[in-house]
Amino acid sequence: MATRVAGGRWWRWREPGIRGHQAAAGWLFLAPVLVILGLFLLVPIVMAAWVSVSDWNGNGSPFGANAHYVGLANYRHLLTEPGLDQNNFGQAIHNNLYYVVFVVPIQTAVALFLAVLVNRRLKGVGFFRTAFYFPSVTSSVAITVVFLFLFSADGVINKLLSLFGATGPAWFYDPRGLFHVILDQLGVQQSSSLSSQYFLGVSYWDWLSGPSIAMCVFIIMAVFTTSGTFMLIFLAGLQSIDESIDEAAALDGASEWRKFRHITVPMIRPTLFTVVTLGLIGTWQIFDQIYVGTKGSPLNTTMTPAFLSFNTSFNSNEWGVGAAIAFILFAIIVFFTLITRLLTRNPDRVSRRRRFGPTQGIGNPDASRVVTPEGAP
Amino acid sequence: MKAHRILHSARWRTALALATVAALALTAGAAFGSRQSGKATTVTALIGSSGPAETFAVNAAAKAFSKQSGIDLKVIVASDLGQQLAQGFASGNPPDIFYLGNDQVATYAKAGDLAPLDNLKNVKSFYPSLRAAYTYKGHLYAAPKDFSTLALVINTASWNSARLTNKDYPKTWKQLAAVAKKLTRSGQVGLCTNPEFHRLGVFMIQAGGWLTSKDGKTATVNSKANIAAFNFVKSMINAGSMKLTNQLGVGWGGEGFGKQKCAMTIEGNWIAGAMTHDYPTVSYRVVQLPAGPAGKGTLQYDGGWGLAAASKEKPAALAAISYLTLPKVQLGNAKAFGVMPTVRSASARWKKLYPQFAAFLAGADYSKSIPTVPDIQTVLGDFNQQLQGLPNSPVKPILDRVNGELQAILK
Numbered sequence: 001m002a003t004r005v006a007g008g009r010w011w012r013w014r015e016p017g018i019r020g021h022q023a024a025a026g027w028l029f030l031a032p033v034l035v036i037l038g039l040f041l042l043v044p045i046v047m048a049a050w051v052s053v054s055d056w057n058g059n060g061s062p063f064g065a066n067a068h069y070v071g072l073a074n075y076r077h078l079l080t081e082p083g084l085d086q087n088n089f090g091q092a093i094h095n096n097l098y099y100v101v102f103v104v105p106i107q108t109a110v111a112l113f114l115a116v117l118v119n120r121r122l123k124g125v126g127f128f129r130t131a132f133y134f135p136s137v138t139s140s141v142a143i144t145v146v147f148l149f150l151f152s153a154d155g156v157i158n159k160l161l162s163l164f165g166a167t168g169p170a171w172f173y174d175p176r177g178l179f180h181v182i183l184d185q186l187g188v189q190q191s192s193s194l195s196s197q198y199f200l201g202v203s204y205w206d207w208l209s210g211p212s213i214a215m216c217v218f219i220i221m222a223v224f225t226t227s228g229t230f231m232l233i234f235l236a237g238l239q240s241i242d243e244s245i246d247e248a249a250a251l252d253g254a255s256e257w258r259k260f261r262h263i264t265v266p267m268i269r270p271t272l273f274t275v276v277t278l279g280l281i282g283t284w285q286i287f288d289q290i291y292v293g294t295k296g297s298p299l300n301t302t303m304t305p306a307f308l309s310f311n312t313s314f315n316s317n318e319w320g321v322g323a324a325i326a327f328i329l330f331a332i333i334v335f336f337t338l339i340t341r342l343l344t345r346n347p348d349r350v351s352r353r354r355r356f357g358p359t360q361g362i363g364n365p366d367a368s369r370v371v372t373p374e375g376a377p
Numbered sequence: 378m379k380a381h382r383i384l385h386s387a388r389w390r391t392a393l394a395l396a397t398v399a400a401l402a403l404t405a406g407a408a409f410g411s412r413q414s415g416k417a418t419t420v421t422a423l424i425g426s427s428g429p430a431e432t433f434a435v436n437a438a439a440k441a442f443s444k445q446s447g448i449d450l451k452v453i454v455a456s457d458l459g460q461q462l463a464q465g466f467a468s469g470n471p472p473d474i475f476y477l478g479n480d481q482v483a484t485y486a487k488a489g490d491l492a493p494l495d496n497l498k499n500v501k502s503f504y505p506s507l508r509a510a511y512t513y514k515g516h517l518y519a520a521p522k523d524f525s526t527l528a529l530v531i532n533t534a535s536w537n538s539a540r541l542t543n544k545d546y547p548k549t550w551k552q553l554a555a556v557a558k559k560l561t562r563s564g565q566v567g568l569c570t571n572p573e574f575h576r577l578g579v580f581m582i583q584a585g586g587w588l589t590s591k592d593g594k595t596a597t598v599n600s601k602a603n604i605a606a607f608n609f610v611k612s613m614i615n616a617g618s619m620k621l622t623n624q625l626g627v628g629w630g631g632e633g634f635g636k637q638k639c640a641m642t643i644e645g646n647w648i649a650g651a652m653t654h655d656y657p658t659v660s661y662r663v664v665q666l667p668a669g670p671a672g673k674g675t676l677q678y679d680g681g682w683g684l685a686a687a688s689k690e691k692p693a694a695l696a697a698i699s700y701l702t703l704p705k706v707q708l709g710n711a712k713a714f715g716v717m718p719t720v721r722s723a724s725a726r727w728k729k730l731y732p733q734f735a736a737f738l739a740g741a742d743y744s745k746s747i748p749t750v751p752d753i754q755t756v757l758g759d760f761n762q763q764l765q766g767l768p769n770s771p772v773k774p775i776l777d778r779v780n781g782e783l784q785a786i787l788k
Contacts, residue, residue, distance in 0.1 A: 057488035060467070060469050300759075
């Protein structure tokens with residue numbers, strides 16, 4: 001990819017020619033980035049990949065005499081052998097899955113809502129743009145510490161709740177699952193047939209627990225901190241929509257909601273894909289907040305794969321298993337990104353791509369992006 | 378989390394760490410091999426400090442050692458001891474000496490990270506039980522530098538206002554339950570402690586149970602004695618006279634005790650520092666834990682100095698460890714941050730200095746240390762997590778689960 005920028009194919013770069021010197025110069029300019037990316041990205045990934053298929057115990061270099069190739073044993077250990085490591089891994093996937101399922105839709109919706117709000121030409125809107133973006137530029141560690149205080153058992157949130165006569169939970173110490181609490185309120189008892197069956201060391205009943213109360217605090221925190229960033233991305237997307245389209249729809253008599261649903265959303269589809277994908281990657285990799293806040297407590301319900309990978313490696317000295325967790329996490333993220341790609345793909349664009357032959361490229365390439373409001377008279 | 382921070386997040390950070398490790402490993406031989414030529418020998422010590430008092434005391438001892446021996450002893454305070462040690466071991470250039478808890482010693486010794494200390498000059502002066510806690514496969518892998526035991530800490534004002542006297546200090550479980558009930562009033566529960574094996578484990582010992590069989594080959598976590606121990610704890614929780622710290626919404630027993638949310642707690646020597654600094658107005662007494670069906674029992678936590686197998690200054694590092702575990706240095710540490718000396722000859726002095734903490738030292742006679750098994754800290758970590766659910770779940774499944782996990786690493 002990079003070589004094309006330099007203007008020639010790499011295997012021809014020595015050939016004399018009108019662009020030969022440009023290629024050499026291109027490589028020269030690229031060199032610092034290539035070295036940095038190679039040293040800090042490619043080499044570590046290759047090393048981690050090797051560690052994940054080795055029995056390295058943390059003593060000396062992983063390429064030294066202390067590490068031996070063990071094939072997929074570390075992956076098998078996590079995925080097929082019942083035991084502590086599998087229990088922790090299953091629990092971590094369970095926790096993070098609920099975290100993602102809650103955070104990504106909520107933060108995307110909130111960000112889009114905020115972006116639509118601050119996209120209007122109103123007095124003082126600049127203040128709100130800054131205010132909404134502010135949590136995003138604050139360190140996540142600092143915000144975690146503030147949340148630890150806000151949500152402590154006798155913290156501000158619970159004081160506030162008590163003003164309304166409600167008793168707040170002990171938040172960061174409460175391992176009960178949200179769905180379990182709701183089911184309990186509805187009088188539904190734990191089903192024994194679901195409790196006796198296990199997947200990845202976690203019972204079916206516990207897979208259905210929902211995020212724990214402690215995890216809910218992290219969910220609230222993630223929405224609070226990240227919505228501002230994505231608001232900014234949406235705002236850029238919204239401002240690229242030509243006003244005339246909006247006006248045309250208004251003239252056609254479309255209501256505000258219709259305009260939003262049938263013009264705004266389809267036109268910012270690429271932005272939506274970006275936001276959801278970045279959201280998925282970010283949420284599957286949650287680490288800082290857990291490391292600073294709870295270290296996986298209570299009852300492992302805020303343990304996440306990223307933190308488990310760190311813990312398994314650095315504290316349990318099982319480097320191979322820790323690296324294997326990282327690669328399984330990588331696979332999960334790729335899987336979810338592909339799903340998002342499928343779901344947010346513009347249907348018109350898909351059909352255009354499937355067309356083979358000379359019809360491709362004929363006509364206005366962006367014609368499919370202009371969408372007429374459906375049902376408008 | 379945030380879009381622009383993705384490059385900083387966990388996977389990349391781990392990857393970065395590994396890259397650094399690789400770079401260091403490659404340069405280790407060339408760069409660090411020749412460092413002692415001409416200059417004075419330097420020994421680095423990595424410590425995980427409990428606070429400024431401890432950092433100051435260790436630095437003072439290091440300075441005195443450097444002056445006496447001519448060896449430059451450099452103290453580095455770790456922000457995350459486990460992580461920094463792991464990085465050191467992987468790079469082949471670890472700190473020469475470092476703090477080592479006895480729950481970690483087997484894990485590192487098995488990986489070949491530690492050098493045995495069997496030739497330490499003052500090896501005979503330590504309590505045999507402490508030496509045993511640091512012995513893995515017949516070799517001593519750390520020099521005990523201090524230790525702590527757990528005892529019952531009582532709020533004097535609450536005790537007196539419940540019309541309890543010196544004669545009422547609980548000697549049995551029954552008496553413990555009775556006084557906890559008497560001490561429980563609105564806003565203050567009788568007894569609170571962390572939902573951890575590292576606290577509740579005392580009841581296991583008092584009931585005659587333990588994590589493993591005597592020969593250390595079989596896991597006995599779900600034995601009848603242990604079930605009885607946790608059922609006793611549950612009975613007090615159900616009676617409302619005991620709460621775990623997660624039920625109180627506090628971080629640890631000392632916090633619940635200091636904030637007067639409970640009248641008694643089970644804690645170690647370190648609570649003294651917390652009470653002095655954070656809750657100076659709360660007066661308290663420390664008494665021995667009550668005896669259970671099988672007699673007295675408490676848990677012991679050991680701190681030691683380990684020596685890196687990859688250290689290039691082993692003789693100097695050994696000399697430093699010898700000095701740092703001398704009775705006079707240990708008594709200095711005791712004065713600075715309340716720990717107990719690991720050498721018998723210093724115990725009489727310690728008792729005279731701290732008559733109010735005699736119960737902690739008395740515990741040394743019947744205390745147990747965590748078994749020296751590789752990876753046991755991971756299993757105990759899960760035990761602690763499971764115990765957080767103790768108030769709402771039956772005892773047996775928790776103990777069965779941990780028993781299986783422990784058996785898996787004992788084989």
